[in-house]
Amino acid sequence: MRIAVVGGGISGMMSWYLLQQKHDVTLFEANDYLGGHTATVQVNVAGQDYAIDTGFIVFNDWTYPIFNRFLSELGVAFQPTEMSFSVKNSAQNLEYNGNTLTSLFAQRRNLLRPSFWLMLRDIVRFNRLGKQLLASNDADLDLALGDFLAKHGFGAAIRDNYLLPMGAAIWSAGLADMPAFPLRFFLRFFNNHGLLNISNRPQWSVISGGSKRYVDALVTKLGSDKLKLNQRIRAISRDDKGVILSFDDGRTEHFDKLVMACHSDQALALLGENATLQEQQILGSIAYQQNDVVLHTDTRLLPKRKRAWAAWNYNLDANVSDKATLTYNMNLLQGISAPVTFCVTLNNTTAIAKDKILGVYRYAHPVFNHCTLAAQQRRHSINGENNTYFCGAYWYNGFHEDGARSATDVATMLGVSF
DSSP states (O other), X not given: OEEEEEOXXXXXXXXXXXXXXXXXXXXXXXXSSSOTTOOEEEEEETTEEEEEESSOOEEESSSOHHHHHHHHHHTOOEEEOOOOEEEEEGXXXXXXXXXXXXXXXXXXXXXGOHHHHHHHHHHHHHHHHHHHHHHHTXXXXXXXXHHHHHHTTOOHHHIIIIIHHHHHHHHTOOGGGGGGSBHHHHHHHHHHTTTTOSSOOOOEEEETTOTHHHHHHHHHHHOSTTEEOSXXXXXXXXXXXXXXXXETTSOEEEESEEEEOSOHHHHHHHHGGGSOHHHHHHHTTOOEEEEEEEEEOOGGGSXXXXXXXXXXXXXXXGOOSSSOOEEEEHHHHHTOOOSSOOEEEESOGGGSOGGGEEXXXXXXEEOOSHHHHHHHTTGGGTTTGGGEEEOOGGGTTSSHHHHHHHHHHHHHHTTOOO
């Protein structure tokens, strides 16, 4: 069969990789590069070149089985990294990094702060209670995160300085949205990733030399004949004979099947008036959050105390409630030795010294709420209908493995196993 894959992020790349084993597959990407959120930037500082990841960065050995196998088959090397988390809250004169006892009390006054000890006690209680609820499928799992915390008497410290910032950091969401986050979804993710454990957590890794290495390896393996960049699709029409893609340059191409591997809102926009009512209802129920991303070297965005610097650093000082405001320490994450500290900051651009900015980007992430979760349950009713298949990280937890997993779902439907 002739199959068109629209979208060159992880879902599209994985679909291309799998489906071309049995079918004639062409991958169409609107951008001038392949990779989507896999966006490694080359920068030069003091005469030295560095490859800095600004989108997809980390994966682990517990919850990324498909992506790990993908890297293995491509022969791509990776290295272990640290996945520590810090919070900076100057309004409360608070800094901590939860990685070690030393970093936890990098701010020495935390030793004498009753609210800090209460937060640590509540974290242990939250972890224990969360595991119990999941094991018993307790009715409390149907609560929102904020309602659950209030019902069980958790303090403001764990809510404001741990759970909400961490959740916002993980899902690139706003602090204001986190209290309404579905508890079941939240706890399942935390449990699967070892975040309800004090120890016994997965080993996180980064791709050596930058995430783009696996994109390059994929193109080397498959060739570029069936990879079409800078493709602007004007319209899509479908019938029982197949799919016709119409492009801005006036040409049309016919395919037997179509895999929409772009974001769900992009897929819906491309289908336009040709979208079915079910596609409109399901894909239209999934909202997206636009996040401003800046690559820079301004360490003022990190905690004041260097011992509190973590891989992920949430900055509550930004006082932004509708978007995540965190900074990744890329030297820690990617194991970079450089005369400067490379930082990637979300949604706090005005706080960054302009002369330290190396690049500005924008990425969209799905919003996980009850509407999104309900839409996920209806995927089967549109997948495969009208010769069209939908894949993307939005069908699961929103991460790289989820994009790869959704692609294997589609490949299975089209006779290719992984």
